[in-house]
Amino acid sequence: xxxxxxLDDKGAARMVDVSAxxxxxxxxxxxxxxxxxxxxxxxxxxxxxxxxxALSVARIAGIMGAKRTPDLIPMCHPIALHSVKVxxxxxxxxxxxxxxxRTADRTGVEMEALTSVTVAALALxxxxxxxxxxxxxxxxxxxxxxxGKTGHWEA
Numbered sequence: 001x002x003x004x005x006x007l008d009d010k011g012a013a014r015m016v017d018v019s020a021x022x023x024x025x026x027x028x029x030x031x032x033x034x035x036x037x038x039x040x041x042x043x044x045x046x047x048x049x050x051x052x053x054a055l056s057v058a059r060i061a062g063i064m065g066a067k068r069t070p071d072l073i074p075m076c077h078p079i080a081l082h083s084v085k086v087x088x089x090x091x092x093x094x095x096x097x098x099x100x101x102r103t104a105d106r107t108g109v110e111m112e113a114l115t116s117v118t119v120a121a122l123a124l125x126x127x128x129x130x131x132x133x134x135x136x137x138x139x140x141x142x143x144x145x146x147x148g149k150t151g152h153w154e155a
Contacts, residue, residue, distance in 0.1 A: 006075050015075050021106040026147030029100045030113035032140035034121045036094040040132035044090050054127035055088045058097070058120040062086035065119025066101055066112040073115070079105040081112060086120050094135075097121050110142050 008014045036044075043049050051057075063084045070078040083102040088095050099116035101109040121137040128135055143155045 013075065015077070018077060018106040021148075023104055023106055024147045025102070025104045026108050027100060027102045027145065028108060028110040028113040028142060029098065029144040030110070030117045030140065030142050031099075032097045032117040032121050033093075033138045034095045034097065034124050035136040035138055036128065037132045037134065038092070040128050040135070041090060041092060041094065043131060044095065044128070049128055050130060051127045054124055055090075055095075057127055058088055058095075058124040059086045061123030062097070062099055062116040062120030066099065066116035069112045069115040073111050076111045077105075077107045079103050079107060079109065079112075081109065084112070084116060086116055088120065088124070095121075095124060097124075108145060108148055110145055114140060114142060 005016050006013060044054060047053070063086055066084040067081060070076045081101060081103055085100045087098045097117045097120050099113045099120065101112040101116060103109050117140050118137070121140070125135045125137070141155065144153065146152045
């Protein structure tokens with residue numbers, strides 16, 4: 001079973017040893033979408049969500065989520081995040097979420113970017129659930145990464 005990096009030779013889960021890997025600058029960008037009703041989109045555009053500034057709360061939650069990724073994902077290495085940028089854009093169908101994470105470390109920041117997007121989306125739903133109980137998170141994925149032995153990758 002050694003072909004799976006997170007399993008030892010007996011099949012038990014393990015954290016991969018990255019200590020011999022080269023430290024490189026690494027980035028990852030993930031995106032996602034929160035599908036919302038037209039009425040909820042209108043409230044967001046007007047800054048009239050009853051709970052307050054939903055986009056600011058979501059942005060901060062996304063940053064915090066990236067910083068807590070190794071606490072949530074069992075085999076994720078704790079790394080020093082040097083930057084987390086969360087962007088939210090209101091469109092007619094809902095809110096587009098984009099997170100870019102950066103580090104100089106021995107392992108990538110894809111999980112941090114994905115966690116950032118997901119937590120931002122969850123926080124947004126928490127802020128609007130009273131006006132749109134059908135809010136839905138969709139299409140969360142990594143769209144670009146740089147650094148490490150695989151270099152640049154783009155979806």
